[in-house]
Amino acid sequence: MHNLPTLLVNVDVCKANIKRMAEKAANGKVAFRPHFKTHQSIEIGRWFKEVGVKSITVSSVEMADYFAVDGWNDITVAFPLVPGSIDKVNDLAQKVSLNITVSSAKNLLASIDKLTAPLGIFIEVDVGHHRTGVAPDNMREIALMVSQLASKPNLTFKGFLAHAGHSYSAKGADEVNTIYNTGVSQLVKLKSFWRETYPNIIISWGDTPTCSLIDEFWGIDEIRPGNFVFYDLTQSNIGSCNIQDIAVALICPIVDINTQRSEVAIHGGAIHLSKDTLTNANNETVYGMVCNFNGKKWGTPIDEAYIKSVSQEHGIVKFNNETPLQNLRVGDLLAVLPVHSCLTLDTMGLLSTSDGKTIETFRTRKY
Amino acid sequence: MHNLPTLLVNVDVCKANIKRMAEKAANGKVAFRPHFKTHQSIEIGRWFKEVGVKSITVSSVEMADYFAVDGWNDITVAFPLVPGSIDKVNDLAQKVSLNITVSSAKNLLASIDKLTAPLGIFIEVDVGHHRTGVAPDNMREIALMVSQLASKPNLTFKGFLAHAGHSYSAKGADEVNTIYNTGVSQLVKLKSFWRETYPNIIISWGDTPTCSLIDEFWGIDEIRPGNFVFYDLTQSNIGSCNIQDIAVALICPIVDINTQRSEVAIHGGAIHLSKDTLTNANNETVYGMVCNFNGKKWGTPIDEAYIKSVSQEHGIVKFNNETPLQNLRVGDLLAVLPVHSCLTLDTMGLLSTSDGKTIETFRTRKY
Numbered sequence: 001m002h003n004l005p006t007l008l009v010n011v012d013v014c015k016a017n018i019k020r021m022a023e024k025a026a027n028g029k030v031a032f033r034p035h036f037k038t039h040q041s042i043e044i045g046r047w048f049k050e051v052g053v054k055s056i057t058v059s060s061v062e063m064a065d066y067f068a069v070d071g072w073n074d075i076t077v078a079f080p081l082v083p084g085s086i087d088k089v090n091d092l093a094q095k096v097s098l099n100i101t102v103s104s105a106k107n108l109l110a111s112i113d114k115l116t117a118p119l120g121i122f123i124e125v126d127v128g129h130h131r132t133g134v135a136p137d138n139m140r141e142i143a144l145m146v147s148q149l150a151s152k153p154n155l156t157f158k159g160f161l162a163h164a165g166h167s168y169s170a171k172g173a174d175e176v177n178t179i180y181n182t183g184v185s186q187l188v189k190l191k192s193f194w195r196e197t198y199p200n201i202i203i204s205w206g207d208t209p210t211c212s213l214i215d216e217f218w219g220i221d222e223i224r225p226g227n228f229v230f231y232d233l234t235q236s237n238i239g240s241c242n243i244q245d246i247a248v249a250l251i252c253p254i255v256d257i258n259t260q261r262s263e264v265a266i267h268g269g270a271i272h273l274s275k276d277t278l279t280n281a282n283n284e285t286v287y288g289m290v291c292n293f294n295g296k297k298w299g300t301p302i303d304e305a306y307i308k309s310v311s312q313e314h315g316i317v318k319f320n321n322e323t324p325l326q327n328l329r330v331g332d333l334l335a336v337l338p339v340h341s342c343l344t345l346d347t348m349g350l351l352s353t354s355d356g357k358t359i360e361t362f363r364t365r366k367y
Numbered sequence: 368m369h370n371l372p373t374l375l376v377n378v379d380v381c382k383a384n385i386k387r388m389a390e391k392a393a394n395g396k397v398a399f400r401p402h403f404k405t406h407q408s409i410e411i412g413r414w415f416k417e418v419g420v421k422s423i424t425v426s427s428v429e430m431a432d433y434f435a436v437d438g439w440n441d442i443t444v445a446f447p448l449v450p451g452s453i454d455k456v457n458d459l460a461q462k463v464s465l466n467i468t469v470s471s472a473k474n475l476l477a478s479i480d481k482l483t484a485p486l487g488i489f490i491e492v493d494v495g496h497h498r499t500g501v502a503p504d505n506m507r508e509i510a511l512m513v514s515q516l517a518s519k520p521n522l523t524f525k526g527f528l529a530h531a532g533h534s535y536s537a538k539g540a541d542e543v544n545t546i547y548n549t550g551v552s553q554l555v556k557l558k559s560f561w562r563e564t565y566p567n568i569i570i571s572w573g574d575t576p577t578c579s580l581i582d583e584f585w586g587i588d589e590i591r592p593g594n595f596v597f598y599d600l601t602q603s604n605i606g607s608c609n610i611q612d613i614a615v616a617l618i619c620p621i622v623d624i625n626t627q628r629s630e631v632a633i634h635g636g637a638i639h640l641s642k643d644t645l646t647n648a649n650n651e652t653v654y655g656m657v658c659n660f661n662g663k664k665w666g667t668p669i670d671e672a673y674i675k676s677v678s679q680e681h682g683i684v685k686f687n688n689e690t691p692l693q694n695l696r697v698g699d700l701l702a703v704l705p706v707h708s709c710l711t712l713d714t715m716g717l718l719s720t721s722d723g724k725t726i727e728t729f730r731t732r733k734y
Binding site for chain 1: 370371404426427429446447448449450451452470471473474477497498499500532620621622623624628630632634637638641642643676678679680681683696697698709710713714
């Protein structure tokens with residue numbers, strides 16, 4: 001084991017993350033529809049079933065199909081509909097309860113006659129991330145979409161869906177609170193207006209920072225966080241989690257040791273960690289933080305040690321100049337906490353558990 | 368085709384890149400041992416065979432094994448030896464002519480008795496990249512390694528190997544020339560000293576920028592460029608290639624259009640392009656450049672259009688404010704030139720050709 005970089009999941013920490021968010025949703029009286037794009041795995045999906053989760057979010061029709069095969073039958077595809085996937089949407093919607101999102105009247109018009117299966121439709125609203133979604137004050141555009149949906153008995157207008165992805169660059173709970181309050185206010189206005197005609201519409205809200213840091217889920221009906229299943233350094237930097245809540249680490253063999261530079265080269269680079277970064281307190285660019293590894297579990301991060309650069313296969317760990325590196329040997333293993341666990345999982349494709357079990361994912365299924 | 372992001376290779380451009388570098392090596396009287404980590408593919412490996420290439424470089428013993436199965440029998444693993452891979456090294460060295468690299472006497476000592484097969488050994492020298500390798504002026508360390516090798520009849524000291532990876536952050540031919548001249552001078556000194564005892568040792572030199580931009584390969588005996596097979600925006604920025612020499616593009620469906628912001632969201636994000644960036648003339652961070660696509664080939668980059676951000680699945684294309692986006696429709700395809708083609712190939716795993724053929728890679732074999 002661990003001759004090559006291996007992505008290890010701490011099952012206890014991961015299950016605790018799942019349980020905590022499920023309980024928070026229950027206490028907050030919102031539906032819990034976790035986003036499965038982070039773990040992408042049938043096995044970890046079953047850990048959600050253990051705490052009673054019945055509805056999920058995915059990022060493609062193909063991923064929806066992957067989880068439908070394992071018995072998930074209430075799925076939202078939180079990714080814009082493209083004409084090329086309409087046939088797959090119609091097929092899958094015959095088998096499971098499927099929701100999709102739309103964000104412009106023009107795009108909806110181009111596809112609506114081809115959507116023949118029974119489908120739930122969310123209107124995606126841009127609450128400040130500026131990626132996709134209709135502007136919340138664009139009442140005309142929203143009215144056009146709602147009236148198009150009204151003409152099709154097989155399409156059910158489900159409400160408004162938002163992903164506050166700008167919370168990922170927030171610093172601390174105050175900024176995250178502001179993002180939540182601003183976005184939810186906009187959505188509540190829309191819901192209030194439209195629920196006179198559509199009493200069953202809901203507000204569906206995503207993103208791990210707000211779902212982790214908001215104490216009270218006022219205004220919304222459903223949460224769709226994804227990253228919290230593993231968390232990562234980005235989330236611990238925002239304050240969404242503690243370092244101990246991070247459930248995955250990349251186990252990397254040391255391949256070279258440079259005591260003069262207080263640096264160690266590991267096998268573990270851009271094709272394993274991906275290339276997301278954060279900036280630490282010393283204004284250094286960080287590709288990961290480094291912990292000791294006892295063959296089963298990793299410890300807390302080694303003081304001031306961090307991945308300072310990555311190339312395709314290599315990572316360079318910079319240690320504090322006082323760290324004695326004499327005891328390290330080539331072949332020893334270090335554990336790297338990832339900056340962005342969604343990307344690390346996707347580049348690795350497979351997960352391992354500390355008892356040597358391999359967990360497959362949607363990523364590996366593609367081949 | 369192209370309902371999902373697809374990595375398209377322009378076969379003509381790719382074969383021209385291969386031919387040009389093979390001819391350059393022949394004219395420069397250096398051996399050509401291309402690094403196969405960029406394309407990772409049996410099929411593209413065969414395009415190298417068409418121009419007479421017989422020896423290759425790879426980044427792991429596993430990748431060496433992958434190409435050995437297709438008949439490659441002269442392979443250098445340009446990645447530090449770790450104890451966990453010694454059994455595989457010994458196995459493979461029974462079947463093919465295999466070279467490995469070492470960079471410290473301590474590490475070599477820890478493994479040398481277990482290296483039982485006939486092997487070529489390069490001493491890796493750090494010519495300024497500061498990733499792995501012994502310092503060129505550390506004569507004592509090098510002498511220790513050479514004398515260890517001398518005690519083992521199955522191990523042949525092959526010479527000095529360097530990867531001038533710092534050339535990737537060079538700007539223009541002058542800086543690249545300086546990197547080449549400085550590094551090669553150091554290696555030539557080492558070779559001059561040691562060839563009195565080992566007349567057959569060589570200098571093996573890597574990296575695409577120097578191999579593309581140096582007019583005359585003075586001092587060295589072998590080149591190991593890899594990225595040149597596809598090139599990318601990083602290389603065209605350095606000056607290693609023209610934009611027209613870039614042989615791969617990610618074909619992405621448009622999923623949302625925002626005329627007010629002059630932005631288009633595409634299906635094509637961090638898990639497809641990876642997250643390497645460059646800075647353009649306007650000091651903007653760029654994740655890719657965008658070209659029109661006619662279903663078979665891509666054109667030249669659209670003026671001032673670039674990928675300004677990526678999330679897991681999405682990319683946001685920023686157009687010049689004057690660009691009329693009214694003619695674009697959701698589902699239309701755009702071609703994205705990658706910042707770093709090695710990483711884009713690795714995240715995608717598969718390549719397509721314009722006549723619909725799929726090319727598999729080492730990456731997809733892992734699953």
